[in-house]
Amino acid sequence: MGIEIIGIGSYLPEKILTNTELEKMVDTTDEWITTRTGIKERRIAKDTEATSDLAIHAAKRAIKKANISALDLDAIIVATITPDMFFPSTACFVQKGLGAKNAAAFDIAAACSGFIYGLAIAKSFINSDTCKTVMVLGAEKLSSIVDWTDRNICVLLGDGAGAVILKKTNSTSDILSTYLGADGNAGDLLYIPGGGSRNPATHKTVDERLHYMKMEGNKLFKIAVRAMADSAKKAIELAGITRDDVKLIIPHQANIRIVEAVARQLGVPMDKVFLNIQKYGNTSSATTPIALEEAIYEGKVKKGDIVVLVAFGGGLTWGATAIRL
Numbered sequence: 001m002g003i004e005i006i007g008i009g010s011y012l013p014e015k016i017l018t019n020t021e022l023e024k025m026v027d028t029t030d031e032w033i034t035t036r037t038g039i040k041e042r043r044i045a046k047d048t049e050a051t052s053d054l055a056i057h058a059a060k061r062a063i064k065k066a067n068i069s070a071l072d073l074d075a076i077i078v079a080t081i082t083p084d085m086f087f088p089s090t091a092c093f094v095q096k097g098l099g100a101k102n103a104a105a106f107d108i109a110a111a112c113s114g115f116i117y118g119l120a121i122a123k124s125f126i127n128s129d130t131c132k133t134v135m136v137l138g139a140e141k142l143s144s145i146v147d148w149t150d151r152n153i154c155v156l157l158g159d160g161a162g163a164v165i166l167k168k169t170n171s172t173s174d175i176l177s178t179y180l181g182a183d184g185n186a187g188d189l190l191y192i193p194g195g196g197s198r199n200p201a202t203h204k205t206v207d208e209r210l211h212y213m214k215m216e217g218n219k220l221f222k223i224a225v226r227a228m229a230d231s232a233k234k235a236i237e238l239a240g241i242t243r244d245d246v247k248l249i250i251p252h253q254a255n256i257r258i259v260e261a262v263a264r265q266l267g268v269p270m271d272k273v274f275l276n277i278q279k280y281g282n283t284s285s286a287t288t289p290i291a292l293e294e295a296i297y298e299g300k301v302k303k304g305d306i307v308v309l310v311a312f313g314g315g316l317t318w319g320a321t322a323i324r325l
């Protein structure tokens with residue numbers, strides 16, 4: 001018996017924001033964004049849509065693929081840095097939207113690594129017989145925390161959601177390994193300073209734009225490459241396999257140059273690394289489930305193949321997991 005992804009779904013809002021459109025909003029160029037990041041366009045949710053709305057779309061697709069009822073879910077775990085509200089959790093809104101009344105529901109805050117952290121929690125829940133069927137989502141409306149006057153950040157991010165449903169089955173499928181890490185000392189390289197209990201929202205914090213994401217991209221870049229390469233190596237080692245056993249690496253989509261550098265450090269050619277950053281930009285916790293869904297849909301991986309998901313983000317946090325589909 002192993003843990004199988006019995007259903008997977010993703011959702012990207014319809015509205016596309018291109019680099020050319022961004023040229024009219026801030027002092028940037030399509031050429032800069034493309035060469036420095038690999039991003040050509042990103043999706044932006046409607047003003048009326050919250051993160052849970054994106055998550056519910058993805059969740060419904062995963063439930064349909066799994067051919068189960070929402071009532072079969074024992075837990076819903078949402079990884080997000082853009083919750084609908086401080087509380088209730090976004091997972092509780094998803095539970096309500098799905099009518100999944102038998103499911104426990106909670107959010108986890110591990111930024112771009114959140115989906116990998118969520119898979120680790122789901123695996124523990126299932127292996128300890130706490131739950132049988134667990135849904136893990138990465139869902140973000142990053143457009144709601146982006147300072148649209150800050151060219152350092154607004155060109156990088158997008159909105160989207162991805163969901164998987166995990167269950168123990170009588171197949172060869174399994175989560176073979178998980179490796180997680182964090183470094184709170186460097187937390188100020190990527191954060192939102194205002195609006196929490198440290199700097200509660202006031203007119204002053206809003207005037208100073210402290211409720212928007214701040215990032216020191218250049219410093220993060222180097223740490224991201226090292227942390228993602230090390231994490232992927234560890235996940236491969238812990239799974240007792242070699243990199244040649246891995247059909248596809250599915251990395252967090254923050255920057256094409258980060259992904260290429262990670263591939264070089266792993267000694268893996270880029271045709272074994274999944275990329276969709278050009279279409280969606282960085283959707284934080286949602287990048288890896290969206291990418292996994294697309295890789296399956298495009299036939300790049302199928303049942304029995306081993307994939308390695310690897311991510312890095314605010315916290316700082318990082319992690320990787322080897323999964324036999």
Ligand code: UT7
Nearest residue numbers: 028029032112151152155217218220221224254255312313
């Ligand atoms: O999701 C996980 C966490 N996030 C990451 O891991 C992100 C990691 N970092 C990165 O992806 C890259 O560092 C960035 C894409 C954010 C920036 O690329 P970079 O090559 O590191 O550029 P830089 O920050 O060193 O900036 C180079 C120049 C600066 O101008 P000066 O000071 O050299 O005159 C920036 O002001 O590029 C300028 N710049 C821009 N120019 C045009 C920054 N953003 C833009 C822009 N358009 N949008």
